Amino acid sequence: MEAGSLPRKAGMEVNCLTLKDLINPRQPRDFAIEDGEHAQKENIFIDRLRMAPKTPIKNEPIDLSKQKIFSPERNPITPVKHVDRQQAEPWTPTANLKMLISAASPDIRDREKKKGLFRPIENKDDAFTDSLQLDVVGDSTVDEFEKQRPSRKQKSLGLLCQKFLARYPSYPLSTEKTTISLDEVAVSLGVERRRIYDIVNVLESLHLVSRVAKNQYGWHGRHSLPKTLRNLQRLGEEQKYEEQMAFLQQKELDLMDYKFGERKKDGYPEAQDPQLVDFSEPDYPSSSANSRKDKSLRIMSQKFVMLFLVSKTKIVTLDVAAKILIEEGHDTPDHSKFKTKVRRLYDIANVLTSLALIKKVHVTEERGRKPAFKWIGPVDFSSSDEQRVDVSASVSPELKRETYGQIQVCTKQKLARHGSFNTVQASGRIQRKVNSEPSSPYREEQGSGCYSLKIGSLAAVYRQKIEDSSWGEALDSKRVEPSSSLDPVVPFPVLSVDPEYGVNPLDHSVFSVAHMDLQTFSRQNSLSGQVDVSVTSVASAVESLKPALLAGQPFLCVPATSLFMLCGGLQEGLSPGSGPEKDGRISEAPGSGELSSAPSAQKRLCEKQPEAEPATKRPSRDYEESSLSLIMLKTPSDSTDFASPGTLGSWAFTPLEDIHGNRQLRASEEASGKATANCFASSEWGHPSTDVEKPSKENESTKDSSLLQYFYVQPPAGLNGFNVVFPGGQNPHSGGPPAGQLPPFGVPCMVVPAPTPGPFPVLCSPAMPGLVSSAPGTLANTGPVNFSLPGPGSAAHLVIGPAGIVNPKSSTLSSADPQLQGQPSLNLSPVMSRSHNVIQPESPIYVGHPVSVKLQKSPVPVTPKSIRHTQRETFFKTPGSLGDPVPKRREKSQSRNASSAQRRLEIPGSGAD
């Protein structure tokens, strides 16, 4: 009954492990302790769980989402195997349960179930069952448990990899040395180490990690990914993989008929000997280089990637890949070998998929469907600045056109085609058809409780465009991974996080349906009467994480991934005749009906290509004089590289027309070391800041008259982490018509991830002199802000208090109580994304990040680096995920990050200031 009695084989368990063993309160501990060393199976975790305190719910759940935080104890190279410390809090009992169950081996579950171990009486003392909180449940628990039993899917390598990746920042600071302890990770993720090897090996092949020492890996992140891919591409070309693939595909050789070596006979070059391509950086001196069979998996992984990179179609079928690999490996071309190879390829593919580099597809041939994968990662490595470029940049012009056009349509009320989404009517009134179309491709997404693509616009476009639907799916379930590639083929790299748990932060980052409570707006300001918006308090849908679409609520879908949003038509009424675009390119665009100028704007921004795409021309008809508003939230903002064109796309709230100014702003901020030097930041936590003055000063550099103004509104609970930004008016000098004269507006707004649960200030456009004059920072700090909307005659006041808006329940809360303001979804918030390293380490939610990363815990002025780091991560956070609402913990860097949107708003204010 001690460790030794713990069966290693499922078959033995029933006999070896008795009910008594399991129910004995003390036994479990013994198991855990002694078994810890021997248990190499999946159930090791469960054993360890037994060691957990009686309040496991707080300690044990493998809440990956909460592991983003850098663990205080990170540096110890030798990982501490304190499960209880590493585990984060569950975000929901259900999720927790799932996690626990998934951690537990099926065998044990079955065994225990059979023995009725979950019955309250018998197990009331059982730590394990307690941890599951099953002691209060009746027999139904068994069924429940059965249902909860982790499916094969839940235990998949891909999912595991996602969890793994979620622990580390995609783009760690160069100075950061993140160490990965295999032990720690394995325990943390509740899997045996063997599985971690699989992941790490593939990651290593791409140089995302490198082995530092025994049981220790260094995390590099994706910084060098472009470079690596470029090299692999080159190598692949040298290997003439494309020809090989073409040959094999053309041959349509049956697996069994395939004559290995035939290719060579045909004159194809022989593959190089397996050798791991080493592009490793000096960061982590790889200890013992290659050993044991050349690290087969790594080499396979690299070659697999090469195949994609050299492929014109970017699609590689497994059989072809396997054949090539087999041949290169000089393996015996037997079926068994093939099978094995395919297995490995699946393993690799799972990891690559988690990295949002490839996507499962199927290739239909005469012989039927063949499993294949499509490369969805960057394909253009000409620039090493791949990272942090707005993902939108990754979309092909055509798709952009489609996509953005679609977005435009959305905002222009043509979303109707997607029955599952709200429909915005031309008149500016919002109609809704919530999921009226069961057959909607997006409907399926609901199960996961994701906002993503519910709106359908982009996803729909992609699905239509891409038959294999891989893009759409990628969009749906990929992690937000800023892709620098401007290549058209690159979809939105978003990493999906465990929809199974009902938490998918990534989705939020992709496309979201935003609901705004515009009542105030519609009723009190000039917009009233034109916008038929019923104010409906959106109940928090955190539980289901489904967008709470309420009738009569305006919404806007925007790709939040890159956090850049289109706000087409936003200003249609606000400032006819005046556009933010100095060059007027957008406005003068000859009506190409559905096209949004945003793409072009962005493109210009990111690529600095003045040439406007015809497709991006703005339809004057629909949008009249509407100017384009492009808000770009800086994802991982690297303060050090803002000057780099390649990173432009990552600018947070970069005014289309004033990148330069923005840079100055940034420079200013950085110079002052005040990441929080913006009202947004300071207000993030509803905490008065003394730095408020900073922004205004900084804004001076950006007081370009052409700057767009936005209203930034803390979203209703239903938005779950999204802030709504809508144009507050045109530039002060634009001389746009007063708000009162605004035509029906199509609910121009932007929804951006709300990284902060704290109070959100509403910024008014500079059109309001009064507002402008006031220090933005000050306003922000005042908590709920009472603003006058610009617009003559409309004394409309937009009172925006985070408390009131964010959470209906806490509507009465003032900014003074940040904690209360925390979203009910705090624990439910999608915290799976890596974006969480931003969160306060002390946050109870986020427990021990295993990574050794510098974490600024103090409110002390953050360094540019730290700023960058946190900012990047913040994007994908929902208010709840933001972590500790406690004021004292608010980090400036975080604030700053979260405030990107706001900063944009501040700009105008500075002038007056």
Place this chain on the structure above:
DNA sequence: CTCTCCCGCCACCCG
């Protein structure tokens, strides 16, 4: 049935 790929035995191989 095929497709996937989890799982973990056990051989390597390093310190």
Place this chain on the structure above:
DNA sequence: CGGGTGGCGGGAGAG
């Protein structure tokens, strides 16, 4: 040698 690695393929879940 012990333990970290990871090749490998049986076999079972998923579709």
